[in-house]
Amino acid sequence: MDPRDFEKGSRLLPNLGTSTNEIKEIVQGLNGPPFSYNLTLVSFDEKSPQELQELLIDIITKLNPKQKIDLSTDQSEIAQTVVEFLKVLGYTSNFDMEFQRGLLYGDKRILYPIFHYIISNLPLMQARAYLGKFLVTIHVPDEFLVEEDMKELYQTYKELMAQFQVTHQELEQVRQQALPPQELKRDIDQLELEKEQLVTKISKLKARYQGNEEFQQLLEATSKLRKEQEEEAMLVEKLQEQQQHLEWCEGNLMSAQQRLIDIKKVTASDTSAADMLNLLRVDVKRNREFCNERIGRELTEKIKRLEQVEQLLNEPIVSQKDLDGLQNDVRNLQREVQLLEEKANNAQNPAEDKLGVYKQQASLVSKKKEKAIEKLKSLEQEESKLEKKMMQKEKEYENVKGGNKFMSRDEFTKYSQSLRAKKTQYQQMKAQLRDIRADLAVLGRTEKILKGEAEEQIREMRNLEREHGIEGGFQYQEELEKISAAKQEIDIQKGATLDEIAKIVEELDYKIKENRARLSPLVTELRTARARFQELNAEYESKKAQYDTVNASVESDRAKIDEEVKQLLEETNAMESKYHLINGRIQLADAQLKRLLNEQACRNGERKLSSEYNSLQECYNIKQEQQTKLISDLRNKQKMIKETHDTNSRQVKLFSDLRRFLDLKIRVTEEENRGQGRALRGRDLGGEIGVGGVNRLVLND
Amino acid sequence: MVILRCRVLIVGDATVGKTSMVQTFINGPSGFPKNYAMTPGCEIFQKQVKLENSDKVVEFQIIDTGGQSIFKDIALDMFPRSNAVIFVYDVTSQESFRSLQYWIRAARDTLKESYFTGIIVANKTDLNDRIRVEMQEGASFANQNRFEFIEVSALKTQDVEVPFNRLAAIFARNYEDRVQEVLRFS
Numbered sequence: 042m043d044p045r046d047f048e049k050g051s052r053l054l055p056n057l058g059t060s061t062n063e064i065k066e067i068v069q070g071l072n073g074p075p076f077s078y079n080l081t082l083v084s085f086d087e088k089s090p091q092e093l094q095e096l097l098i099d100i101i102t103k104l105n106p107k108q109k110i111d112l113s114t115d116q117s118e119i120a121q122t123v124v125e126f127l128k129v130l131g132y133t134s135n136f137d138m139e140f141q142r143g144l145l146y147g148d149k150r151i152l153y154p155i156f157h158y159i160i161s162n163l164p165l166m167q168a169r170a171y172l173g174k175f176l177v178t179i180h181v182p183d184e185f186l187v188e189e190d191m192k193e194l195y196q197t198y199k200e201l202m203a204q205f206q207v208t209h210q211e212l213e214q215v216r217q218q219a220l221p222p223q224e225l226k227r228d229i230d231q232l233e234l235e236k237e238q239l240v241t242k243i244s245k246l247k248a249r250y251q252g253n254e255e256f257q258q259l260l261e262a263t264s265k266l267r268k269e270q271e272e273e274a275m276l277v278e279k280l281q282e283q284q285q286h287l288e289w290c291e292g293n294l295m296s297a298q299q300r301l302i303d304i305k306k307v308t309a310s311d312t313s314a315a316d317m318l319n320l321l322r323v324d325v326k327r328n329r330e331f332c333n334e335r336i337g338r339e340l341t342e343k344i345k346r347l348e349q350v351e352q353l354l355n356e357p358i359v360s361q362k363d364l365d366g367l368q369n370d371v372r373n374l375q376r377e378v379q380l381l382e383e384k385a386n387n388a389q390n391p392a393e394d395k396l397g398v399y400k401q402q403a404s405l406v407s408k409k410k411e412k413a414i415e416k417l418k419s420l421e422q423e424e425s426k427l428e429k430k431m432m433q434k435e436k437e438y439e440n441v442k443g444g445n446k447f448m449s450r451d452e453f454t455k456y457s458q459s460l461r462a463k464k465t466q467y468q469q470m471k472a473q474l475r476d477i478r479a480d481l482a483v484l485g486r487t488e489k490i491l492k493g494e495a496e497e498q499i500r501e502m503r504n505l506e507r508e509h510g511i512e513g514g515f516q517y518q519e520e521l522e523k524i525s526a527a528k529q530e531i532d533i534q535k536g537a538t539l540d541e542i543a544k545i546v547e548e549l550d551y552k553i554k555e556n557r558a559r560l561s562p563l564v565t566e567l568r569t570a571r572a573r574f575q576e577l578n579a580e581y582e583s584k585k586a587q588y589d590t591v592n593a594s595v596e597s598d599r600a601k602i603d604e605e606v607k608q609l610l611e612e613t614n615a616m617e618s619k620y621h622l623i624n625g626r627i628q629l630a631d632a633q634l635k636r637l638l639n640e641q642a643c644r645n646g647e648r649k650l651s652s653e654y655n656s657l658q659e660c661y662n663i664k665q666e667q668q669t670k671l672i673s674d675l676r677n678k679q680k681m682i683k684e685t686h687d688t689n690s691r692q693v694k695l696f697s698d699l700r701r702f703l704d705l706k707i708r709v710t711e712e713e714n715r716g717q718g719r720a721l722r723g724r725d726l727g728g729e730i731g732v733g734g735v736n737r738l739v740l741n742d
Numbered sequence: 743m744v745i746l747r748c749r750v751l752i753v754g755d756a757t758v759g760k761t762s763m764v765q766t767f768i769n770g771p772s773g774f775p776k777n778y779a780m781t782p783g784c785e786i787f788q789k790q791v792k793l794e795n796s797d798k799v800v801e802f803q804i805i806d807t808g809g810q811s812i813f814k815d816i817a818l819d820m821f822p823r824s825n826a827v828i829f830v831y832d833v834t835s836q837e838s839f840r841s842l843q844y845w846i847r848a849a850r851d852t853l854k855e856s857y858f859t860g861i862i863v864a865n866k867t868d869l870n871d872r873i874r875v876e877m878q879e880g881a882s883f884a885n886q887n888r889f890e891f892i893e894v895s896a897l898k899t900q901d902v903e904v905p906f907n908r909l910a911a912i913f914a915r916n917y918e919d920r921v922q923e924v925l926r927f928s
Contacts, residue, residue, distance in 0.1 A: 614745065618788055618801060621747055625786045625803050632819040633783060639815075660812060 063157045070160030071096075075103060090147025097144075097152060100159060101126055105170040120144045129173030130166055132158055175205050218454065228465055231472055238475070335414075745790075748913045749803040750906075751820055753845045754830035755838040756780070756809030759865040762896035763830065764806045767906060771899040781808040783816050791903075791910045798917075800910040821852035826859040826909050829889070831880070833864050834872040839880070846887055859912055860889045861905045868895040 068085050071078045078096075088096065101123065120141045127134070132155065134140055143151030159166050179198070185191050250256040502515050636657070642648045643656035654660040752760045761781050765773035768789050785806045790799050805824065807817040821827070827849050832838040842862065849860070862884040864875070877893060884891035890908055894901040 617745070621801075621803060622786060622788050625749065625805065628820070628823055629784050629786060629805070629816070632816045635819065636815060657812070664812065 064153065067153065067156045067160050070163065071156075076100065090149075093147040093149070093152050094144070097123070097155065100156075104159070104167060105174070116145050117141070126170075126173075127155065129177055130159070130169050172209070176202060178202070218458075224462075224465060228468075231465075231468055234472060744798045746798060746800045746913060746917055747803065748800055748826060748909065749805065749824045750826045750828055750909060751805050751807065751817070751824040752828045752830060753807055753817055753849075754809055755832070755835070755841045756811075758809065758830045758832040758835070758838045759896045760809060760830050761785070761806055763863070763865060763894060763902050764804055766896050766899045767902045768804075774896060774899070780810060781806060781813075783808055783813055784820065789906075791906055793910055793914055796914065798914055800913055802906060802910070818848060818852060821849055825913065826861075828861050828863055828905055828909075830863045830865055831875065832866050833875050833880075833893075834866055834869050836874050839875045839883075842883070859909065859916075860887075861908060862887075862889045862891050863905050864891070864893045865896055867893045867900070868898050 064085070065082065068080050068082055070076070071080050071085070098119070105126070123144055124136050124141065128136070140151060142148075181191070181195055186195060250259075499515065506515055639648070639650070640657045643650050644658065646655075649655055650657055650660060654663070752764060754760050757778070761779075762774055764785075764787060765775060767773075768787055787804045787806065788801065789804065790801045792799050805820055807813065807820070829842050829845050831842055846860075849858070862880065864877070864880045867873075880893075881891045890905075892901060892905050892908070894904065896902060
């Protein structure tokens with residue numbers, strides 16, 4: 042709500058339930074026809090309750106001029122009539138006492154919604170106000186209707202009311218359908234205008250060619266030419282017509298001739314009635330045959346197809362394998378049939394030569410027939426296809442149109458109306474265009490004239506200059522003017538740029554100021570923060586130094602301890618090893634001790650060491666004795682060997698030599714026994730060895 | 743670093759070279775004794791062996807037993823306190839080879855386990871011309887008893903560390919298996 046409205050309202054009465062937009066609409070409506078009060082928002086708002094009431098009554102009287110409300114009469118009566126009128130208008134309210142009082146005192150809360158209701162639906166309101174007078178029933182109490190006259194009167198009243206309704210509706214329809222007279226008038230005006238234009242044109246042309254003597258001739262010639270042209274077109278049309286007619290006649294003639302020939306044929310031979318009858322019979326028969334043949338064939342085909350389909354339906358589901366088998370069968374059968382046919386042909390040909398020809402002909406004819414039928418079928422199929430297509434197209438068209446298949450009567454009338462309106466519009470536009478063109482021609486002409494004048498002026502100017510001795514002055518002046526215009530433009534541009542710059546500078550200044558204001562608290566904050574940072578940094582440095590010293594000492598301690606730990610670990614390891622070693626020794630010692638105790642027990646005669654020896658000592662002693670004996674034996678042996686070593690080694694050498702000799706001897710004799718010629722001689726070996734079984738060997742000292 | 747401790751018993755007949763082998767393993771070639779000295783009872787030694795590709799160290803506690811028959815009871819006493827046994831024979835002595843059967847049986851009887859870690863070592867391979875036990879014989883015997891077979895020469899310090907390295911590897915593997923088993927159950 043407008044605050045100003047609210048203020049005023051608070052002074053008068055609180056204006057609730059109406060928005061400013063609605064008020065604006067009310068004021069606009071009141072300023073428009075048929076009221077035209079020339080109100081402003083403020084003046085409307087400042088109206089006193091009395092004025093508002095008057096305004097309402099004024100509106101009501103404007104809507105319904107017959108409704109006269111006298112302001113001087115009693116206020117409550119005025120309210121009554123107003124309420125009744127509002128009821129006629131279809132205004133929805135409870136119409137209670139408060140509402141009536143509001144009406145009387147011009148309460149804005151009551152009056153504004155009424156204004157808005159009326160203004161926003163003005164045409165409807167006008168219609169209702171007009172109709173209300175006739176259609177609102179006069180309430181007659183039942184007791185008065187008992188009277189005969191009264192009852193009749195009331196009945197006629199009702200009838201008249203119904204009649205009025207019908208008439209009104211008809212009127213509305215007529216109004217809607219009929220072109221408004223204004224438009225018609227406009228059309229007429231336009232046509233008259235056109236006529237005038239044409240007349241002027243003709244008169245112009247006439248005026249132009251008035252003086253020309255040949256004009257008359259020319260006119261005649263042209264009119265003749267046109268007439269001839271028209272005639273020519275007519276003749277061409279006629280020619281076409283005639284040709285069509287001719288074709289049709291020829292067709293007729295042909296058929297007639299055919300018939301004539303047929304009849305002649307019939308009449309050429311005996312022309313008895315019986316013959317004719319026969320002929321007709323034959324004809325009938327042929328037709329019947331044709332019927333039977335064709336329809337019968339179609340029928341049998343259809344039945345066959347039906348049977349096939351039934352068979353297919355009855356049969357179990359065929360697998361690919363079955364299908365293959367069947368196809369194979371079919372192929373085989375076809376081949377057989379071919380063979381049989383060939384055979385049959387071969388067999389028949391020589392015997393029935395004459396008949397064969399006819400048969401052939403018959404078969405040919407039947408084939409042709411079949412072909413023709415097939416063609417017919419295909420054509421029929423095509424037709425059906427095309428029909429389907431057409432249906433589809435129609436449907437599509439319907440979809441596109443969104444309505445009925447074809448235009449309904451109403452639609453058509455509407456369409457024609459719109460067409461008419463468009464046509465008038467088009468004509469108007471055309472007229473306008475023509476006017477504009479005419480104007481353009483006139484203007485072009487004037488421009489040309491003016492240009493000529495200007496040139497003349499310039500020429501004159503130059504002449505004058507020449508006379509005064511300031512040739513070219515005009516040109517200079519022109520150039521000067523041009524330059525000054527350019528300069529002005531540049532100046533304007535410059536001014537604009539300067540303004541812009543100034544604006545930018547101002548903006549920048551403003552921004553700088555703004556930023557400075559924004560920054561100053563931050564700067565102070567930064568300063569304090571810096572101071573704090575320095576403080577903290579110093580503290581940090583000192584703490585760090587402290588930490589470093591402590592860390593260093595700790596590190597050195599740690600290193601020392603590490604070293605110690607290492608040493609201790611090594612020591613521990615060594616000790617552990619030693620411990621284990623000692624432990625091993627202890628175990629050994631235990632074993633020894635055990636042995637010792639055992640020995641002690643043995644010596645005391647408590648136990649026997651083994652089956653052989655009583656005690657270890659005994660065992661030792663015996664072993665020792667054995668060893669000493671062994672030693673003495675070995676010593677003796679050594680001594681003997683030492684003594685006999687030289688001779689013995691010589692002996693060994695000699696015997697080994699002897700062995701070599703004997704070996705050689707064996708080889709030689711073996712060789713001799715095997716081959717006499719290639720025997721080895723003793724000579725070859727450096728000794729005197731006899732040949733052939735005599736064994737002599739001389740050993741040199 | 744993890745130290746695994748393994749006690750190895752070295753057994754075999756007298757004069758097969760048990761002490762020589764142990765000494766050369768511990769002290770290198772200079773450890774080979776110049777003269778024979780009978781080992782009376784038992785001697786104990788320690789040596790660490792670093793395993794390849796691992797941070798584990800096996801510390802061997804080597805018990806060198808006396809081969810003389812009179813010290814046999816001490817050796818037998820030490821069997822149940824050992825983790826592994828190295829049986830040594832002399833390739834020039836058939837008798838020493840045959841005695842291994844006795845040693846193995848003794849070990850099995852005292853350890854009460856049909857399978858234990860053991861290695862058969864053939865010593866004195868440097869005496870080529872006096873070999874009485876061929877390599878194949880020793881290998882097949884070891885295979886029968888499911889022990890590994892290794893030929894060494896204590897005199898030449900040839901391969902004396904091999905039996906110990908093999909033992910270390912086997913011992914470490916067994917240890918790992920046991921750890922896995924424990925983890926699985928816990």
